[in-house]
Amino acid sequence: DTEVTQTPKHLVMGMTNKKSLKCEQHMGHRAMYWYKQKAKKPPELMFVYSYEKLSINESVPSRFSPECPNSSLLNLHLHALQPEDSALYLCASSQVGAKKETQYFGPGTRLLVL
Amino acid sequence: GESVGLHLPTLSVQEGDNSIINCAYSNSASDYFIWYKQESGKGPQFIIDIRSNMDKRQGQRVTVLLNKTVKHLSLQIAATQPGDSAVYFCAENKGNTGKLIFGQGTTLQVKP
Numbered sequence: 697d698t699e700v701t702q703t704p705k706h707l708v709m710g711m712t713n714k715k716s717l718k719c720e721q722h723m724g725h726r727a728m729y730w731y732k733q734k735a736k737k738p739p740e741l742m743f744v745y746s747y748e749k750l751s752i753n754e755s756v757p758s759r760f761s762p763e764c765p766n767s768s769l770l771n772l773h774l775h776a777l778q779p780e781d782s783a784l785y786l787c788a789s790s791q792v793g794a795k796k797e798t799q800y801f802g803p804g805t806r807l808l809v810l
Numbered sequence: 811g812e813s814v815g816l817h818l819p820t821l822s823v824q825e826g827d828n829s830i831i832n833c834a835y836s837n838s839a840s841d842y843f844i845w846y847k848q849e850s851g852k853g854p855q856f857i858i859d860i861r862s863n864m865d866k867r868q869g870q871r872v873t874v875l876l877n878k879t880v881k882h883l884s885l886q887i888a889a890t891q892p893g894d895s896a897v898y899f900c901a902e903n904k905g906n907t908g909k910l911i912f913g914q915g916t917t918l919q920v921k922p
């Protein structure tokens with residue numbers, strides 16, 4: 697099973713709202729990732745968690761706050777977003793240890809900020 | 811700088827024909843490459859990967875070729891079907907950080 701699940705599928709929020717995106721995997725992977733993807737563009741890495749610890753933050757604005765409560769779950773907390781943050785947010789997971797580990801992606805959450 | 815790029819943004823093929831999607835990379839130290847397929851409204855789906863100690867790898871109806879001399883990667887899809895219509899991304903797995911560098915993507919359109 698190579699399934700990564702994400703909820704919700706769609707989210708509409710105002711600039712003053714607080715919302716969270718959720719990601720879950722049961723493949724025993726110990727690395728999890730958040731990506732942002734704009735229309736007709738490749739995914740852009742935002743955060744990497746390795747063994748539940750944040751290992752990479754690609755200079756993402758603080759209005760995005762990641763959290764990894766355990767090895768299977770990854771959250772992305774959103775607060776005071778801007779309309780330009782509207783995008784598809786993708787979660788991925790992989791094994792840790794070798795540099796050649798494949799990342800498996802979830803279906804994404806399509807976010808619209810009004 | 812490092813980059814992974816695709817030669818053509820769009821490729822249109824007839825159903826039943828073979829498709830070839832190309833990708834060029836600039837980092838000669840890269841040693842692991844992945845092809846993803848992304849259908850409309852979905853996340854990227856792993857298709858096939860290849861390590862630098864290989865020059866060819868085959869899957870079901872797909873073949874990936876790696877030419878390290880010219881830093882070129884290609885994905886061949888045999889007997890292309892309408893369900894193959896999607897955006898195809900090549901990606902380089904960068905070192906031990908887990909960072910994936912994606913190409914810009916090629917849209918494959920299959921004509922019935």
